[in-house]
Amino acid sequence: MRFLRVGPQGAERPAVLDAEGQAHDLTPLTGDIDAVFLASDGLDRARAALAAGELPRLDTTGLRVGAPVARPGKVVCIGLNYRDHAAETGAPPPAEPVVFMKAADTVVGPDDQVLVPRGSRKTDYEVELAVVIGRTARYLDDPADAEDVIAGYTITDDVSERAFQLERGGQWDKGKSCETFNPLGPWLVTPDETGDPQGLALRLWVNGEPRQDGHSKDMLFGVHHVVWYLSQFMVLEPGDVINTGTPAGVAAGANDFPYLRAGDVVEVEIERLGRQRHVLGQA
Template sequence: MKFLRVGSAGLERPAVLDARGVAYDLAPLTADIDGAFLAGGGVARVRAALAEGVLPVVDITGQRLGAPVTRPGKVVCIGLNYADHAAETATEPPAEPVVFMKASNTVVGPDDVVLVPRGSVKTDYEIELVVVIGRTARYLDSPDDADTVIAGYAIADDVTERAFQHERGGQWDKGKSCETFNPLGPWLVTPDEVGDPRELGMRLRVNGELRQDGHTKNMIFGVHHVVWYLSQFMVLEPGDVINTGTPAGVAFGANDFPYLRAGDVVEVEIDGLGRQRHVLGQA
């Protein structure tokens, strides 16, 4: 199933797409797609309702999509998790996952305007596979246990201001937490539809030019390892978002790609997870 939230910002309503791409209103079952819904058996209830044919069809044509989950409690990110990206930034592949955070209010809809911060000179893009947590994860015994706590997968563009990140006194969070810097969606796709999360192609274009053409098989630390690893250091809660890293091709890398400017159009897609298209504006 593919969960989504439809409507103007702050007034989104929950919906689900079935295997044929037909959208159904979830208002009879839940007010929103959030941690309580994910942890409280909401996915199973929706699956049963679809099988029974009791949900009303809804037309979402031309409507804005919000992030497929409401504002998460936290957005946890993994840096340098693709060998080719580590190489392009002249960094040794890490021995353990590199962990940093983004402010939860960076999450916006997949096609919303992304704002270039005031004073920015190096706003960059990063296509990322996202894991959304569906059950509390605390000290998981092994990566094999990660499947029991993953609600689904989505796309994020981990937008980053590199000068803020590297040239303003340290701490990556400064360059990662500017407003609108984590467009998420269009959908939250359940694991049964995704299959093996290490078998997904991923592509990002700027103004129609292919910048990133990667594959999740090139992750240094796979999705299940990342979830297990994070659970040793923090409690992961339902609705939390994990950005799992980006492949090569960023503007900060060893290439001649320019940084983003207001007016640029960024298109992001991952196999089976849909597509984003956001325009850059000026804060």
């Protein structure tokens, strides 16, 4: 199933798409797609209500699409998780997942404006498969257990300011947590519809020019391994988002791609998960 949130920022209405792509209003069940809804088996309740014809149709024509999950508690990211991306940055493949955080309030809708920070010289893009947690996960015994705690998958553009990240000292977070730096969506797609998370093509274009063309099979650490691994170091809660890394083709890589500037148009696509389009503005 595909879940989404539509409407003005801060006042989104939760919805679910049927097999024909028609949206149905979820407000008879919940005020939002958030941690409480996910933790209370909301996705299963929505599936049953849709099958029973209990959810009214919702006309989404002209409505803004918001991030598919409201107010994530945290956004956890995995760096250098594709061998070709590690190679293009000159880094050796890591022996364990590289973990960093993004501020949760970086999350915006998939087509919302992304702001180039003041003083930025190296604003970059990263198409990534994002995982949304549906049940509390702590000290999972095995990567196979991760499947039971995943609510679904979506798309993220892990926007980064490389000079802030790499040239200003300290941790990566300062180059990752600028406002609007995590456009998410359009949909939260349940695992049964996503299929094998290691079987998805990822692509990104800037101003219509192809920049990234990768595949999740090439992750160094697969999705289930990443969720299991993170659960050994932190408690993963419903609504948390995990960005699982990007393939080669970023502006910071070993190529001649320019960094982003105000006015650029970034389009992001992952197989079976939809497409984003956001225009860069200036903070």
